[in-house]
Amino acid sequence: MAIQVTGVVDAVANELRAAVFDGELAPGSLVTEAWAAERFEVARSSAKAAIEKLVAEGLLQRTPHRSARVRPLDEASVRDIYRTRRRIEAEALRELAAERRVPSAAREANDEIARHLGGSSIDIVDPDMRFHTEMVDAIGSERTSRAYHALVAEVRMCMAQVQGRRLIPVDQILDEHRRIVELVAAGDGEGAVALLAEHLGRAEERLAAAIS
Amino acid sequence: MAIQVTGVVDAVANELRAAVFDGELAPGSLVTEAWAAERFEVARSSAKAAIEKLVAEGLLQRTPHRSARVRPLDEASVRDIYRTRRRIEAEALRELAAERRVPSAAREANDEIARHLGGSSIDIVDPDMRFHTEMVDAIGSERTSRAYHALVAEVRMCMAQVQGRRLIPVDQILDEHRRIVELVAAGDGEGAVALLAEHLGRAEERLAAAIS
DNA sequence: TCAGTAGACTTGTCGGACAATCTGCGAAGG
DNA sequence: CCTTCGCAGATTGTCCGACAAGTCTACTGA
Structure with missing residues (x-):
């Protein structure tokens, strides 16, 4: 059924996305690179890439040198x-x-x-x-x-x-x-x-x- | 004049973007991570991130395990x-x-x-x-x-x-x-x-x- | 009370390492 | 001669560890 396992980064990004949509990650909650790395058992660099992907998609927001957070919508x-x-x-x-x-x-x-x-x-x-x-x-x-x-x-x-x-x-x-x-x-x-x-x-x- | 030096990755991404717009990087030409890393004197991981950014923007295209290339438009x-x-x-x-x-x-x-x-x-x-x-x-x-x-x-x-x-x-x-x-x-x-x-x-x- | 600072925490970048994968070329076989 | 196989080289994907740089917090001292 064509489950594309393109790579670790995409897998983490998908998991994070699902967590946001499920409401498991509440709006405004912090998503640190270390947390994501530990939770999905990947290197911090991979977690970082996944987070950056979601930032580009608009699901997370971030300012330099600060942790990403789930974007709250007003x-x-x-x-x-x-x-x-x-x-x-x-x-x-x-x-x-x-x-x-x-x-x-x-x-x-x-x-x-x-x-x-x-x-x-x-x-x-x-x-x-x-x-x-x-x-x-x-x-x-x-x-x-x-x-x-x-x-x-x-x-x-x-x-x-x-x-x-x-x-x-x-x-x-x-x-x-x-x-x-x-x-x-x-x-x-x-x-x-x-x-x-x-x-x-x-x-x-x-x-x-x-x-x- | 607000030239924001947010970081190395953004700087490389900007340089690459400019190179594409200037026609210095012809459509279809390869952009390997190592090449970008050496040209801008940054770590390969940084070059990688910059390239991925441009891929997300649609300026470059890439398939897994293959070098990015400047997207040719038809x-x-x-x-x-x-x-x-x-x-x-x-x-x-x-x-x-x-x-x-x-x-x-x-x-x-x-x-x-x-x-x-x-x-x-x-x-x-x-x-x-x-x-x-x-x-x-x-x-x-x-x-x-x-x-x-x-x-x-x-x-x-x-x-x-x-x-x-x-x-x-x-x-x-x-x-x-x-x-x-x-x-x-x-x-x-x-x-x-x-x-x-x-x-x-x-x-x-x-x-x-x-x-x- | 308030300013300043020390420390903890997190991100940004680096360099190196190795596996996985793709490419191209040459050799072996039909 | 053509096809197929395999191997070496190139490139990406991921990991690890390290350190600098920036942000936040809480405490200290005036």
Whole structure:
């Protein structure tokens, strides 16, 4: 199943990333090179490289000669993240609607969400993000995807920080996704964009309220 | 003048970046850790970190256990870069036009271009990029700026690869910039966007033609 | 009370070492 | 003659230990 073992550094970076997303590493908590080196049993230089990678990704923040810490997101950040998300995704929807094209991977992500109907919203963060990511990736712009993936990582940090408080119910998310898919398939780009704006706007408000 | 000497790694990364932009390091040429270490008289570990930074920025590319090389850009990349540029910058212009706001730094960048009237187009790459960057930065979205800065770096790589062939004349660039500024100041967002699309479209075609 | 300082802690950089991996060339074999 | 194998050289990946440099804290002394 293609578990790429590229190297120690990437493995540590992945573990750290997962720890941040799981909320195991709370926002603001210190991540020293020595701590990471000991925890994952690697050399300090390797831990350093992994930390620097996450700093570049925006998950950790650091100033010279000081330990990295898990980046805490404030309301302004949430608003900026969602503003940018809306812009990118709106363009993607317009482009997809123009060709009446809905990537099958996005539909499958929705099916996965459907399987969690009645469950907790936290459990669908994964397929939810995948739905949106697939829509953006479908337009085939490497640069746009790169930017969007970075945003998704930050959204997941928000989720971790908020710890499931005030999330939107699963059935509502699923319903809105499906309506967006229908509008795109029908070629109604502006309709899809309007609905998307509501969809993301609601999430933004919840997160902004929960985070402050 | 704030020349931040944050550390050896950043210094090496900056030197390498400049070498790529200057065309001293041709697209496709190898950049081994040992070579960089010797050239800048730093430890191999430091050179390694600098190279990895540029890989993350997209200026170099690398596969595991193989030397990094200066990323060569093909026509598809140029088109993707400009497609994304257009999208981001168009949104920025709309937002600025809505408030009839033109950042003074953008005007100053144009003045700098004016000082090179009659000169070579290569000399104004810097202020040209600064004009566009300032417009985007002015909307105050950290994430949008991050994405745009990455694109600008790639544009500069294109410039280096094309070596000044087929660039657009200085006076034309200046004229178009000024008209964009006027339209934004007048609150005509869509007019500014239309002109921008032409402006960037022309540059895209030139680069695409020169690169293939 | 407050400034200054000593010490602990952490990062930044270095140099060396060795294994793992890739490359290219030449030899062995069909 | 062509293919394949293997080996030597080059390069990266990782580790270790060391020390300088910078930051933070808590204590001391005026």
